[in-house]
Amino acid sequence: MEVCAARAPGKIILAGEHAVVHGSAAVAAAIDLYTRCSLCLMPLADDEAATTLELDLKDPSLTFSWPCGRLREVLLTDEAAGVREARPCSPDRLASIARLLEEHEIPEAKIWLSAGLSAFLFLYTSILGCRPGKVTVSSDLPMGSGLGSSAAFCVSMSGVLLTAAGVVTAVGGISGEGMGWELVGKDDLELVNRWAFQGEKIIHGKPSGIDNAVSTFGSMIKFKKGELTNLKSSNPVKMLITDTRVGRNTKALVAGVSERASRHSDAMASVFNAVNSISEEVSSIVELAANDEIAITSKEEKLAELMEMNQGLLQCMGVSHSSIETVLRTTLKFNLVSKLTGAGGGGCVLTLIPTMLSNLVLEKVIAELESHSFRCFKVEVGGQGLQVCQGGCSYFNGDVV
Numbered sequence: 001m002e003v004c005a006a007r008a009p010g011k012i013i014l015a016g017e018h019a020v021v022h023g024s025a026a027v028a029a030a031i032d033l034y035t036r037c038s039l040c041l042m043p044l045a046d047d048e049a050a051t052t053l054e055l056d057l058k059d060p061s062l063t064f065s066w067p068c069g070r071l072r073e074v075l076l077t078d079e080a081a082g083v084r085e086a087r088p089c090s091p092d093r094l095a096s097i098a099r100l101l102e103e104h105e106i107p108e109a110k111i112w113l114s115a116g117l118s119a120f121l122f123l124y125t126s127i128l129g130c131r132p133g134k135v136t137v138s139s140d141l142p143m144g145s146g147l148g149s150s151a152a153f154c155v156s157m158s159g160v161l162l163t164a165a166g167v168v169t170a171v172g173g174i175s176g177e178g179m180g181w182e183l184v185g186k187d188d189l190e191l192v193n194r195w196a197f198q199g200e201k202i203i204h205g206k207p208s209g210i211d212n213a214v215s216t217f218g219s220m221i222k223f224k225k226g227e228l229t230n231l232k233s234s235n236p237v238k239m240l241i242t243d244t245r246v247g248r249n250t251k252a253l254v255a256g257v258s259e260r261a262s263r264h265s266d267a268m269a270s271v272f273n274a275v276n277s278i279s280e281e282v283s284s285i286v287e288l289a290a291n292d293e294i295a296i297t298s299k300e301e302k303l304a305e306l307m308e309m310n311q312g313l314l315q316c317m318g319v320s321h322s323s324i325e326t327v328l329r330t331t332l333k334f335n336l337v338s339k340l341t342g343a344g345g346g347g348c349v350l351t352l353i354p355t356m357l358s359n360l361v362l363e364k365v366i367a368e369l370e371s372h373s374f375r376c377f378k379v380e381v382g383g384q385g386l387q388v389c390q391g392g393c394s395y396f397n398g399d400v401v
């Protein structure tokens with residue numbers, strides 16, 4: 001029984017969501033909340049009826065299983081057809097995957113999982129064929145809330161599958177972490193990113209690629225038309241994340257913005273253009289070195305103003321929500337600026353935490369936000385991207401320990 005695992009981080013978008021789908025620049029950073037996938041490859045048995053592909057989702061505690069013979073029959077495939085180039089999921093293959101999912105009773109309240117399950121079946125069978133195995137997924141990220149849960153799912157899944165296929169290899173441990181997680185070389189990361197993007201297309205419809213890129217490569221990045229620039233943030237950027245717990249779906253929100261853009265093409269082109277300028281300015285500001293209190297405060301004031309402007313333009317795109325407006329009003333009472341992050345329509349909101357803000361005030365802000373039944377997270381911004389744990393990693397109940 002071969003065992004390997006991968007973990008990939010969620011993300012925040014500091015500026016540029018939605019506009020990035022239409023060619024504007026955006027700025028995003030990895031956060032220290034992860035999705036972890038582990039894989040046990042089972043030996044091939046003579047009795048095919050006995051072999052299955054199993055997916056165990058720890059959150060929300062559901063298990064799915066497909067007989068390998070049934071996968072072969074419906075997908076008309078056995079061997080994976082070369083994994084060094086990521087292939088898109090054809091409409092025929094997506095229809096076959098939908099048939100396989102229909103054979104499962106997905107609870108009505110969890111029907112939103114179908115997109116993730118489709119991406120899983122596509123990635124698994126494309127990379128490993130119809131081999132028997134058990135994949136376990138657990139995540140720190142709220143799903144469908146703007147923190148890139150779909151991208152972290154596709155990146156960690158692609159990472160573990162490509163590691164098992166022997167085409168991605170670990171290059172060394174992470175200092176200070178004795179958990180067996182290792183980094184991955186640049187070319188391997190590029191390959192994982194291309195596969196994860198194909199998975200994101202199944203979940204998002206028309207992703208820009210920013211979420212899978214920041215989850216794969218980590219750090220803080222500027223992203224424009226598929227081009228990625230690493231940003232060296234010279235001072236820590238502190239953000240509070242508030243999850244409004246209002247569920248929404250990125251695919252529908254992205255489609256809604258595109259429809260508005262086709263109804264008002266000139267006006268929306270100006271909106272996207274303004275967002276592009278905001279993202280360019282945000283990316284230069286985060287790289288500015290500020291060495292004293294005055295310089296740090298001035299840098300933070302500029303960032304806050306740009307976030308406020310970006311939020312106004314997201315309202316123009318039609319992706320704000322009354323719950324987001326409540327967060328904005330609440331934090332403004334403490335002179336703090338917030339903007340939605342990710343696709344909006346509910347989900348998560350970012351609040352810039354100035355370096356000089358006292359912990360006492362921050363705790364008051366959190367208490368007031370939580371009195372609205374929102375959930376707050378303090379996160380580290382700009383950390384590592386994909387990490388893997390190859391062979392030899394101890395495996396316990398789906399967690400790498």
Ligand SMILES: Nc1ncnc2c1ncn2[C@@H]1O[C@H](COP(=O)(O)OP(=O)(O)OP(=O)(O)O)[C@@H](O)[C@H]1O
Pocket residue numbers: 035057059112113114115116117137138139142143144145146147148149150151153203204211248249250251341342343344
């Ligand atoms: N751990 C997971 N297990 C199974 N499916 C998942 C998991 N994480 C994400 N998904 C799939 O991704 C979908 C959520 O993706 P969606 O793009 O709508 O939100 P998000 O990625 O959290 O937010 P954003 O795209 O705005 O950053 C879920 O409905 C599910 O289908």
Ligand SMILES: C[C@@](O)(CCO)CC(=O)[O-]
Pocket residue numbers: 013016017018019020021146148204206207208209210211250254341342343
């Ligand atoms: C809304 C969006 O811009 C970001 C979602 O995190 C979609 C995308 O870029 O794929």
Ligand SMILES: [Mg+2]
Pocket residue numbers: 148149150151204211250
């Ligand atoms: Mg997503």
